[in-house]
Amino acid sequence: MIRNDEEPVGLGALDRVTWALRRAELAVQSLKEQQLRPLGMAAAHYTLLMSVHDESGLTGAELARRLNVTPQAIASLVARLEGRGQLERREHSRHRHIQELHLTDAGREALHAADAVIAGIERQVTDGLGAEDSAQLRALLDRVVKTIRED
Amino acid sequence: MIRNDEEPVGLGALDRVTWALRRAELAVQSLKEQQLRPLGMAAAHYTLLMSVHDESGLTGAELARRLNVTPQAIASLVARLEGRGQLERREHSRHRHIQELHLTDAGREALHAADAVIAGIERQVTDGLGAEDSAQLRALLDRVVKTIRED
DNA sequence: AGGCATAAGTCAAACACTTGATAGTCGTGA
DNA sequence: TCACGACTATCAAGTGTTTGACTTATGCCT
Structure with missing residues (x-):
């Protein structure tokens, strides 16, 4: 009853679990980005490459669902990676205008190098913890x- | 001969702690964004408002460092929030061209409403855990x- | 005082992502 | 057979962020 619902703003708002979660994710992601940059690869x-490697032949739409982004964002990334020769689009056997995504040898090599960093x-x-x-x-x-x- | 020593790519790459961290943060952030939208406020x-509330008189550059974004991103946000009358820029007492950021009453009110959602x-x-x-x-x-x- | 390093703020261009709308392709069922 | 529905891919416009370069102001140091 003595909860300070009166003044929810300002007291302990920065000690919340979801803030700690955000800070930790930001720290990790920043470090990844920073160490990946010399390899010329963004996080x-x-x-994306890791997802395609994990399940070869994925479509752009399926990939978009897994990574929680829109199909357009995927298309943009795929176009760039295809331009670098790390990814290739093949026609689906049955659905003609659907494109399966596969890694090229160069893509596998780049992924290998990047994964060493990650x-x-x-x-x-894990060592620290x-x-x-x-x-x-x-x-x-x-x-x-x-x-x-499950809300 | 040595094809892939230990095969670092592909095995368990999706079970990593840092991936779990990313997934959790993404889920929480998406929910926040979704529930904050009806209030006309982005996460x-x-x-930003919470940070300024926590320490009034922060400068844009200092804010940028704390939130891990560029000063330009802060400037863009500040301009928008100032236009809504939720934030105000005051001249620093000593450094003339430095601007201290302070919440307005409207800003405090908006922050209060948003914080109820958060x-x-x-x-x-916390209840679930x-x-x-x-x-x-x-x-x-x-x-x-x-x-x-501390790397 | 003069000069230089540090730091804040801002402008312009590039990049990434989202929303909304459009076109192509297949499977299903009337 | 053929129209309908579901899904994929793509185009266009708008928003937000980063990168890089520049301007302005302060403080220290010789």
């Missing part, structure tokens, strides 16, 4: 997603 | 930031 490019950051985090806490953090984060989605 | 606006999402997350796990999650996230920064 978004890495994410894996290094991942290791830096320890194996047990890392697993727990991942579990907690998955529960957050679940909590948000 | 970035809320973040607090609701925060409650949704429980008090103990919420505290632990926050502690783990802070350790992640610390690990990244």
